[in-house]
Amino acid sequence: MRIAVSARTLDYPSGGPKEYLIGLVNALLTIGGHELVLYYSRADHLGTFPGATENVLPVRNRLLFDWLALPLALRRARPDVAFFPSSNMPPGIPCPAVVAMLDLGYFHPTLRMYKTADTCYMRRAIRYSARRAERIVAISEHTRRDVLRLTRARPENVSVTPLSCDPIYKRPVSPDAVASFRRDHRLSRDFILYAGNISPRKNLSVLLAAFAKVRGALDCDLAVTGGLAWNQDFEADVARLGLAGRVRRLGHIARDDMPLLYRAASALAFPSRFEGFGLPVLEAQACGTPVVCADATSLPEAAGKGALLVDPTDTEAWAAALARVTTDTAxxxxxxxxxxxxxxxxxxxxxxxxxxxxxxxxxxxxxR
Structure with a gap:
């Protein structure tokens, strides 16, 4: 088959959608037997996937790329099937299509997850994609249930394709490399890590409140990655709880450095109230880092028996879990x-x- 792939998510600085695209395409190329035809929005992505046919559609605007440039390119290329790895496909696709549903957080009735304009657009786009695509792949059983509950997708056309973590998390890392990483990022004290974006659905307010309750008993800090999209809410919580000297903001960490960050951490704390899968859990497990995560949505699927599961709404339980995971050697x-x-x-x-x-x-x- 000639498989066309919309690869615009490579533009993202980090995050699950980008990791999904990279991991899946590399695995498809390793299996072989099919031609992968990738479509980028930027020329600097060329060479990302040796062995694939790579094309650049030099359109930086997301809607123009999806709605105009890509359908025109597919009409010319005439692939056997097109793959859309980020929960939606545009109208006008001239071939059979498969859409990967990553999560349906846009439909959550109470949690603020995305900006209003993105939410309105994606609700319509997801419902259209569920009707139009010949097949849908959901990255967890939880996401599959959401697809069937919130769209008109036919159950027999929706399958589950769980994620994995990149091989970089399984490679040996020297203690000297970890020590150098800690020096470069001024991580002189031990720390509990939160890895992911900062947004209300990630539930960092509960994590911060729990950490504040046990900070006197723990000889470690809390280190947090992520951008600034919801920075005001986060900083307000840190100030209100008096945690300015104990919470370290790391910002964006380069992908190749993430295994060093996980290995430097005493534990991963992942309190998210809504996930489509939860890749940081697997990444930490691969690095040999103990995990505490929320007992919510897809996270029990990802964590299996390899994490301490905690109610995401229970601050006292989170405080106890943070204390246990950092002090209980057994x-x-x-x-x-x-x-x-x-x-x-x-x-x-x-x-x-x-x-x-x-x-x-x-x-x-x-x-078709």
């Missing part, structure tokens, strides 16, 4: 071993083969 050993075993069940090869099955089914769907 628990730490158990979580590290169970985490590695759980992470090993997820591979990009499995994800790629399940995705190929959906692509083949779409390409052979009647009426």
């Amino acid at each position: 628990l730490r050993r158990t979580l590290i071993a169970a985490g590695r075993a759980n992470e090993a069940h997820f591979t990009w090869e499995k994800t790629a083969r399940l995705t190929l099955a959906a692509l083949e089914a779409a390409a052979g769907a009647p009426g």
Whole structure:
């Protein structure tokens, strides 16, 4: 098959959608047997995937890329099937299509997850995609249930393709490299890590409140990655709780440095109230870092038995969990071993083969 792939998510600085695209495409290329035709919005992405056919549609505006440039390019290229890895596809696609549904947080009735304009656009786009695409792949059972509950997708056309973490998280890392990373980022004290974006759905207000309750008993700081999209809310919580000297803002960490960050951390705390999958959980498990995460949405699927699961709304429970995961040596050993075993069940090869099955089914769907 000739598989066209919309690769605009490579423009993102970091995050799950970008990791998904990179991991899946690399695995598809390793399996081989099909031609992958990728479409970028920027020329500096050329060479990202050796072995693929790479094309640049020099349109930086997201809507112009999706609605105009890409459909025109696909009409000329005439692929057997097109793959859209970011929860929606535009109108005018002239071939069978598969859409990956990453999460349906745009439909959540109470949590602020995305800006208003993005929410309005994506609700319509997701519902259209669920009707139009020949097949849908959901990255967790939780997301599949949301797709079936919130759209008119047919159950037999929606399959689950769980994610995996990049091989960089499984490579050996020297203690000297970890020590150098800590020096470069001025991480002289031990720390609990939150890895991800800063937004209300990530539930950092509960994490900060829990950390404030046990800060006197813990000889460690809280280190937080992520951009500034919801910075005002976060900084207000830090100031209100008197945590200015104990919370470290790391900002964006380069992808190749993330394994060093996980290995430097005493634990990963991931309190998110809504996830489509939860890749940071697997990344930390692969690095041998104990995990505490929310018992919500898709996170129990991702974490398996390799994490301490906590109600995302219970500040007292989170405070107790942070204390346990940093001081209970036996628990730490158990979580590290169970985490590695759980992470090993997820591979990009499995994800790629399940995705190929959906692509083949779409390409052979009647009426196309």
